[in-house]
Amino acid sequence: MARRPLPHRRTPRTRPLVDLGDGRVRLRPAGRPGLSRGAATHRVPAPPRAGRPAARTGLAPASSAGNHLAEAGRPAEGRTIAEEAVEIYRRLSGGNPAVYEPELARTLSNLGNHLADAGRLEEALVNEQEAVRIRSRLSGSNPAVREPELARSLSNLGDHLAQAGRWEEALDTAERAVKIYRRLHNPAHEPHFAAALHIIAKILQREGNLREALRATEEAEELYRKHAEAMPSVLPRLQGVLARRAELVEAIERQEPKPDGTR
Template sequence: MGTMLSEVGRWEEALAASEEAVHIRRRLAVANPDAYEPDLALSLSNLGTMLSEVGRWEEALAASEEAVHIRRRLAVANPDAYEPDVALSLSNLGTMLSEVGRWEEALAASEEAVHIRRRLAVANPDAYEPALASALSNLGNRMSEVGRGEEALAAAEEAVHIHRRLAVANPDAYEPALTASQSNLARAYLAAGDLGRAIPLYERTLVDSERVLGSDHPDTLISRNNLAGAYESAGDLGRAIPLYERTLVDSERVLGSDHPDTLISRNNLAGAYESAGDLGRAIPLYERTLVDSERVLGSDHPDTLNVLGSLAASYAQAGRIDEAIMLLERVTSDFVRVLGSDHPDTLNALGSLAASYAQAGRIDEAITLLERVTSDFVRVLGSDHPHTLSARHNLALWRGRRGMPPVPRPRSPTCWPTLCGCWAPTTLTL
């Protein structure tokens, strides 16, 4: 019941149903653990997903961790029956840990899931290779988050290779999974800055999604959104904006105006208008999206906070710097409270606040904040992560304008984006 309600965007009702299922199964498991603990673990896993949908990440993580704990214990007694469930729970736990910025722990959980599923697939490939491919796809995402780009590509490419082979033998069963793996591989190419491979693969994924699932399927809408994002990353706004506009119209028609995916589509279209310098359309669209996100998702949902930050950046671009700083100070405080001071979104928000301070002529405050952000990125993500490289470059830029010596650069800088006051997570991937 909870899953079905979630699919149509009725998140609060879905959560209530999942909480009731956990309550019932926990009571049954107390009386008869052998009979009901497996079902309790399943309900906890579903509850974790529902809690994440409404932005209650810490509670989602707690539910997912309990599901892993129960399934590990069951697998000790009966590995053949429960090891596949352990791998599934670990993969879900990796996603939850990623959402709260605990990226190294997320990676460890995903690596263990792949290890289990690879061993199972060796013994029984027909039964477990599909799950191995899904775990590899998730592992690629986790590798990208910690800046291990080559390993991320290797995992994502292996996932596509397995799904492609399975789809040849049984297209009806595996072509949908193949399109998802292709999308994740394209995302890995994009994260590595390889637009020459990312864009054609996103284009192919969209064509395949329309053929396999239909033009109105929610996953097809996601593929269209992601292709538009790749075009925007390449600076091709002439193709990005019409595609974002079509995605938004179709999302409102198919999913409804209040569906979270529709809100993401609206935010991304506003971001493309902003990139094109069309603030007359960007700002009202951001403002509408913020009002709707607060109403539908709540003020503390990470997607809502991202919209708030995007609106602040558009105010800064429009010269409304005092309003921008006010919103950015609010959103950084909210990110610290909701996700913690070390979450990458929190650090990106602080970097955007520093950019606004600099735009307002408050250079010393900007430098002090950027020094803190750079130090935190080094500690949390490492010296060679793209976020760290960007923060280090921005700090060097403003220290140079003050006549101060630059901080030592990392060993192998790959790119140096310019400090522009842009909100880092403007484009949200569905």
């Protein structure tokens, strides 16, 4: 699918990014409280020094500013910043793709999530599909680092496809993510693995394949429970999985006959 240019949608309250030209981007002041001065400037990753991984250079990615704003209840501003972060990393990756393409893929994926949350599913799909293409290519040369990122993008893409009603494509895409996570067999990736399983469960439930959906839900529950104490952030996701499991158990009980032949 060809990438389409994204429209800029700014409101008077939006604080767009300013490219400082030295590897930093800054939120343009808007005369409003909400972000501290220290949180307003973000440095894009600098080219790696000898013996130092690229991921450890520089400060937090610019795209994280958009996530912080969305979490603070300012989704329109977060979405605008995510769009401008994509533009900046696209320009940087044109000059130095080895360093900046991974961050371009990250910002594309973040923007896809922002757009999906706003109901702009077609645009979300365009961005996440581009992220998948970049991460698929990068994973060939550095699978240990890039395959988990590819799996996350595939999981996001599967979710966006499901929201768009493209159920068969959604299932195939989410299953690709699960296949990668199974092969990696790394506890660090298990919360993302659980999220991909829950997407599959949602699709299977919609298709009426309740038993398979229940199995995927139970596996997701087990993975979330392993990390719930150390990572409280997974608790809302665990609650969602538990709610789906209860729905599935009830639906299966309604479908299957009781010993006396009734339902």
